[in-house]
Amino acid sequence: MSKYIRLFKWFSLILAASTMVLSVLFLPYFLESLAWRFPEYEFLIDPAMYFIWATSIGFYYIVLLLINICSNAQSGKGFTISTAKLFDRIAVVALVEIVAYMIGFVIASIWIMKANPYLVFLFFIVAFFCFMIFGVCKVMKHLLRRVADIKEDNEYTI
């Protein structure tokens, strides 16, 4: 099991690093190509790029928290309050992302809905994805707290 956790940690780290590199290197070109197709929305390149870069910080932070959770699991501290708190922190970050992407969705609906509705719904899909993360993490936090309490009770039973 520990082998799979280690593999997952490395996979998450590599995935986050490659996403970061790709977003820094290719995102400007992708947005420029979109602006080339829709020149009337060229002014949105910079805000969109900064928005994506800013919101991606949250995802990198989530990956970092996931790696911490994996480390806790590896060191036998999986069922503890600290792990539950890490899940709670992921839920908070996911909530911030939901708010950011819903605001983005509303703004994009006003500005570019006619030009590219698929791009607008991309905001909605990301927000929905974050909502799923939020829900799962809140449930996990609740369950882990309960398990940690039971474990502590068991440890203090003579």
Place this chain on the structure above:
Amino acid sequence: MAITVKLDDMMAKKGLNCNELAQLVGVSAPSMSLLKTGRARAIRFTTLNKICEVLECTPEDILIYTKD
């Protein structure tokens, strides 16, 4: 907590220290220490039974109930 464990008197009567009692009861020394210092949350009937057997006493000799 309303129920406290008073092992000191009975242990003194039997001339046992914490480690010896733990060994005779079959629990670890840290567990016995938890019980002695009142940090334990619960005690199994089997453990209580063994303690009473070793100390030759009844549960009411070692468990004290006080109203909050």
